[in-house]
Amino acid sequence: MVTLAICxxxxxxxxxxxxxxxxxxxxxxxxxxxxxxxLCLGALFLASALGARSWAGLVPQSVAPxxxxxxxxxxxxxxxxGGVRAEARLGRERVQLVARSSSGSVLRNGLAGExxxxxxxxxxxxxxxxxxxxxxxxSRSVMVAEAQAPVPGSSATRVANELRRTLVRGAQSLDVDxxxxxxxxxxxxxxxxxxxxxxxxxxxxxxxxxxxxxxxIAFVLAVAAPVLTRLGLRPRLVGGVxxxxxxxxxxxWEPSVTRASAMAIVAMVGATVGRPSSxxxxxxxxxxxxxxxxxxxxxxxxxxxxxxxxxxxxxFSERLQRWLPSPLAVTxxxxxxxxxxxxxxxxxxxxxxxxxxxxxxxxxxxxxxWGLVAGVPAGLVGEPWAxxxxxxxxxxxxxIAGVAxxxxxxxxxxxxxRHALALAALAGTGWLFRVRRQRRMPAAQMPGRVTx
Numbered sequence: 202m203v204t205l206a207i208c209x210x211x212x213x214x215x216x217x218x219x220x221x222x223x224x225x226x227x228x229x230x231x232x233x234x235x236x237x238x239x240l241c242l243g244a245l246f247l248a249s250a251l252g253a254r255s256w257a258g259l260v261p262q263s264v265a266p267x268x269x270x271x272x273x274x275x276x277x278x279x280x281x282x283g284g285v286r287a288e289a290r291l292g293r294e295r296v297q298l299v300a301r302s303s304s305g306s307v308l309r310n311g312l313a314g315e316x317x318x319x320x321x322x323x324x325x326x327x328x329x330x331x332x333x334x335x336x337x338x339x340s341r342s343v344m345v346a347e348a349q350a351p352v353p354g355s356s357a358t359r360v361a362n363e364l365r366r367t368l369v370r371g372a373q374s375l376d377v378d379x380x381x382x383x384x385x386x387x388x389x390x391x392x393x394x395x396x397x398x399x400x401x402x403x404x405x406x407x408x409x410x411x412x413x414x415x416x417x418i419a420f421v422l423a424v425a426a427p428v429l430t431r432l433g434l435r436p437r438l439v440g441g442v443x444x445x446x447x448x449x450x451x452x453x454w455e456p457s458v459t460r461a462s463a464m465a466i467v468a469m470v471g472a473t474v475g476r477p478s479s480x481x482x483x484x485x486x487x488x489x490x491x492x493x494x495x496x497x498x499x500x501x502x503x504x505x506x507x508x509x510x511x512x513x514x515x516x517f518s519e520r521l522q523r524w525l526p527s528p529l530a531v532t533x534x535x536x537x538x539x540x541x542x543x544x545x546x547x548x549x550x551x552x553x554x555x556x557x558x559x560x561x562x563x564x565x566x567x568x569x570x571w572g573l574v575a576g577v578p579a580g581l582v583g584e585p586w587a588x589x590x591x592x593x594x595x596x597x598x599x600x601i602a603g604v605a606x607x608x609x610x611x612x613x614x615x616x617x618x619r620h621a622l623a624l625a626a627l628a629g630t631g632w633l634f635r636v637r638r639q640r641r642m643p644a645a646q647m648p649g650r651v652t653x
Contacts, residue, residue: 405604
């Protein structure tokens with residue numbers, strides 16, 4: 202399974218213009234005759250062909266007038282100097298809307314899934330954000346001149362948006378900074394966060410707490426557990442998948458959410474059919490399926506960080522617990538997993554992330570669970586009960602923010618590429634020494650060997 206996931210990722214990264222039929226035929230033959238090596242090779246060819254098709258669909262667009270109904274795919278976020286931007290579906294095309302002045306005011310309060318009629322001018326993608334947008338299947342930017350007020354979309358998105366607005370309304374008693382962190386911790390919504398908080402969380406290695414991931418999915422399923430455990434086996438699976446999909450709609454299906462949701466569904470299906478899988482196997486299945494569905498995810502930083510953290514915990518946390526306390530072992534394992542992504546993208550890994558995650562991590566779960574359990578009633582009943590219900594939220598979010606600012610100020614520096622290579626060489630040398638020592642050791646003296 203690990204080899205299959207790696208081959209699929211390599212194929213998605215390669216994205217050569219191979220005939221799709223070659224990949225499909227190789228996968229089909231491998232499944233019929235049970236040939237794992239051929240399955241891995243077929244997955245590589247298939248992901249490569251699908252990736253090439255995805256890139257081919259992003260044809261550069263010239264400047265041209267645009268008019269029509271769009272469906273918002275992301276929540277509008279504010280721009281410096283006024284206005285908003287959001288990604289939207291225009292026909293079968295994914296575009297970025299940039300709306301200023303009156304059109305920006307009209308779209309400002311819209312949410313993903315809602316529809317609006319716009320007029321504007323389509324332009325090619327340019328600037329530093331162009332590669333990121335292309336990996337999100339955005340083909341061009343639309344400068345919006347006129348826009349109608351957004352109207353509700355499908356029933357599912359309508360329910361998700363109403364729940365989202367209820368949660369935000371219930372948190373109005375929190376001050377602006379804490380409310381922005383609350384929506385980030387619970388919903389992954391970072392639009393209202395200040396530059397100071399963004400910088401503090403980044404330098405303390407706590408940015409992942411403001412992006413929804415696997416832990417958030419686990420907390421949501423824990424909240425739903427009293428209901429799900431009362432159901433039969435198959436209804437429990439249906440209910441669990443519905444909870445995961447609903448949470449994905451609520452948090453906008455960002456790459457980290459998509460990875461976590463796919464892995465949770467794989468785990469639930471395996472448990473239902475009586476074939477539970479390990480964390481590594483579940484992660485590989487989820488990654489393989491997602492990269493075949495959307496090969497461009499292979500270049501998403503959020504997807505890579507989420508996958509790396511999960512892989513690090515699955516591979517190293519148990520081994521590290523022989524020498525470190527469990528919370529520290531999990532933190533170190535996650536940092537090891539994300540380091541190959543952080544080093545080339547951000548240049549280094551803050552050392553302060555270790556104490557910061559140990560102190561702030563245990564508070565993130567209660568914020569998520571209490572934010573959902575008490576946040577909805579707070580939004581429904583309003584003041585003064587909303588203030589009372591959110592007293593624990595205020596304290597927990599304040600603690601996390603304080604840890605972020607304190608750890609960001611610590612003069613601990615960062616782990617750079619040369620440090621990471623030295624640590625990897627040291628760990629590899631220690632592992633080789635241990636293997637050679639065990640091979641030379643008589644069988645009766647092997648660790649854990651029971652004789653007599």
